[in-house]
Amino acid sequence: MDFGLSDRTAVVTGGGGRIGGEDCRVLAGEGAEVVVLDVNLDAAETVAEEINDGDYAGEAHAIECDLTDREDVSETVDALEEETGGIDILVNNAGMVDARDRVESFDDEIWDRDIAVNLxxxxxxxxxxxxxxxxREWGRIINMSSMAGWQGGFGQLSYSATKAALIGFGKTLALEGAQHGITSNIIAPSIVVGQLAEMPIEQLEEVDEHFARIAKATPMRKLGKEEDVANLVAYLSAEQSNYITGQVIGVTGGIDLFSF
Structure with a gap:
């Protein structure tokens, strides 16, 4: 299916990371002009160079931007609007996921950091x-939530709270954009682990017992890959998804299902 992105410009925040980078590659593969936006310019340049040096239909630009700095964000968006002719697709992917602690001992600074970045x-x-x-009467906004935002995450107080908030954020954008050709949807992945997803559970247990437990609890009996998320990003960016808005879509292998 041709998603018709060859005349579209997409901005992926956190585009230098694992999921964000794959979002960029898949969108470029569909012909989009991709802005790999990240606070880490080296990471963004690595992804952009891979796209520009590879066999992709679209092109990529690496842009450094601190999403917590409103002046930096405003100046960056103004420049991109002028240079690209307009941002058609925004993937809100940037986020911090490293915090692990119980409620009673959670670090205030980590809470503030995660609110600032993730939300x-x-x-x-x-x-x-x-x-x-x-x-322009057209737009696609995709917000990256998480299963932790849907169902909570033990020891992930700030991450779960911000990812849950992105669901309400995305649904409100859908309501306000609906009559202006703008859709807004929310993706909620489970664990995404790249090549580890190809491992049999028995082998995965030797590498990471936590991942293996999650794989066992997943009806598909495996974990997710970055492209599982990125392919959905590409579809939700396309004209073909024009009647889908305000939805939370899990990329979970069925782990959110109640099963016997």
Whole structure:
């Protein structure tokens, strides 16, 4: 299926990371002009160079931007709007996921950091991009939540809270954008582990017992890969998904299902 992205510009926040990088590669493979936006310029450049040096239909640009700095975000979006002719697709993928602690001993600074990056960062760039989409009467916004945002995550207080908030954020964008050709959807992946997803559970147990337990609890009996998420990002960015908005879509292998 041709997703018709050859005349579209996509911005992927956290585009230098594992999932964000694969989002960029898949969108470029569908012909989009991709902005790999990351606070880590080296990581963004690595992804952009891979796309530009490879067999992709689209092209990529590496842009350094701190999503927690509103002035930086505003200036970056203004420049991109002028240079690209308009941002059509915004993937709010950037996020911190490293915090692990119980409620009673959770670090206040880590809480504030995760709110600033995971939630306020998405707010900062979306509020800059949304008015331009509204003017053009077309836009796609994809917010990266998590199963931890849907169902909670033990020891993941700040991560779960911010990912849950992105669901309400994305649904509100869907309501406000619905009459202006803008869709907003939320993706909620389970564990995404790259090549480890190919391992049989018995072998995975030797590498990471925690991952193996999750794989055993997943009806498909395996974990997810980055492309499982990125392929959905590409579809939700396309014209073909124009009647899908405000939805939370799990990429989970069925782990969210109640099963006997």
């Amino acid at each position: 306020t960062g998405a707010y900062n760039i979306t509020t800059e991009v949304f008015p331009h989409m509204k003017e």
